Amino acid sequence: MNWFNILEAGVSVLLVAVALAAVLSKKLLVSIIFLSALSMMAVSAFALLSAPDVAVTEAVIGSGLVTFIFVASIRNLGKAGEKL
């Protein structure tokens, strides 16, 4: 049991937990925030698996841009009485 295995196990458990939270949460905004967190967990998984360039891309696109467009589109439409 070295550090790599421990980190790997931790990241795996967190990935599954956060993904479940993203899919199961009732509120849209909470779901999107968990998706962003899942993306951050993916970034750490990529970094752990020696893929720093993929990690950077995922951090910018997956965690940044995707979250931004999700939030932007539900915020603009939320005024029509939609429960966020």
Place this chain on the structure above:
Amino acid sequence: MMFNPVLLIAIPLGLAFIAVIFKKIQKWILALGIIVNAVLVFFVEKGETAIGGFKIPFGISLVLDDFSAAGVILINILALAAIVIAFKKAEKFAPVILAGLAGMNGMILTGDLFNLFVFMEITAISAYILSSEGRKPAQSFNYLVIGSVGSVFYLLGLILLYNQTGTLNMVLMTEKTGFLEQTVLLLPVLLIFVGIAVEAKLLPMAGWVRGVLGNSNSYTGVMFASVYSSAALFVFGRIFSQVLVPGTTVGIVIITIALVTFAAGQASAFRSKSLRQVLLYSSIAQSGLAAALFATGFVFPAVLVVVNNAIGKLIMFSAAGSLEEKYGTDDYIGLGGAFNKNTLTGIAFTIAALSLTGLPLLFGFYAKLNVLAAYLNQGTFFVPAVVLLGTIVEGAYFIKILIKLWAPGKEGEWADADQSVGDKRIFSYTGTIAVILAAVLVVLSGLLPDTAGKLIAPEGGLLGDDGPAISLLIQKGGDQ
């Protein structure tokens, strides 16, 4: 002068970006791109072309053999015909159509499985955008969800194969999967099948077809039913009759799914009351038939079925979409007598419908005959029985529609002028000419089937199959 096949992808893709920048002249850019591609496709160099400066197994390559040549010629000519028929509807989607055309050419030409995924996604995204023309966003969304799930499955299957073989190149993949056990290949091949089945309209993933094609107009209907679906079927053929030839177990699963698609499509078409729904179920059925043939290894008959379906659906979907726009109804009983006022279009539609059914002297007859002969030569009797049964059902519903559209009123009565719907022209002049030309093509290739067969497969066979299973060349007397 022969050109590099990469131009078939690069020209429309480049023009798509130019069309985004120069919005004012985008319709001329669209016309230019489609026409240049339709001409260029006859002057591309055969063989394997490496792109990107890597040697072939390491980099991406484009493969232009007889099979992909037939594919790109069909796709580019159909794309040209589609914009000729309804240029007004196409012009606002100029960048999307050009990018889609680049994607489809890439899908058929590429020799790399991941590159195929990228081109499939480009094509799919352009298809999602075109489907939004139907003004039913929920249906477009449904299509997008099914497409995304399919592409994740495709990627998963691809990666499992990569893990086993260490390559993404199709030629090397063929070699290396030959050494693997069938049980190892079972899961990846089925996952890849699911991924391609979305665009090829095969049954488990065909849920989007009804919502998208049922709300298509005279342009998008043609794009979905004949252009996109032919491209997807050519990819299906490339993968399942050359790269990942399914073994017995997987083969039975895939062929069964395809035949069930065929039967279910014909049955649903028979039940439908709306013209476009009949046509879309018939498209699903034809896709199923072509997929079954490809998975069995009968490449040449399958290509004949794809070509016949593509030309037929070009005529029929453009007419159906146009009828819906002009008369505001899609029910073929409510459209009774519409062809009396549009005789030429009506004749073209009739020829297309009869050719799809497989009436003698039309191209469809040659296609159906080849399908049956291929199976009978192999000694299979179950599949030809299914195909014949489906053909009977197909004939029944097409003849029902044709009678209604030519002669309104009750059976056995002569049609009165006042029973017909109002006098409205279906197509513009260019549209009528394009549709008539397509119909003439069907008749001519039906009268000279061997010449048509030679055009599709110059060497006699495609991807290593036997080529025409039956020759219709009328022998001169005593020439035994």
Place this chain on the structure above:
Amino acid sequence: MIKFASLLLIVIGLYGILSTRNVIKILVGINVMEIGINIFIIAIGFVNGGAAPILSVDNPGSLLKFVDPVAQALVLTSIVIGLGVTALGLVFARKIHKKHGTYDLSEIGGES
């Protein structure tokens, strides 16, 4: 270990797509699936103890064990395609909301 977690992510994403009729939640499900497949691809290309496949002064190519660079190139492409599909899906979601005033597909009815 992380391989199985990523396969589990694909299953969770599929469950998320199938279990809800809310368009935004469906898109979240698609994104979970895509993240799962991306991690799976990288995990397939991973070599235990391998260095990042980047040539530099302190990583001369001939001396080190590298992880598979092909897998990483695939994932870079796949991430960008995923962004495009998600953005298009959100455009459709906006259109649905504009037309029907709701994100819930079950409130819209079958034929629209």
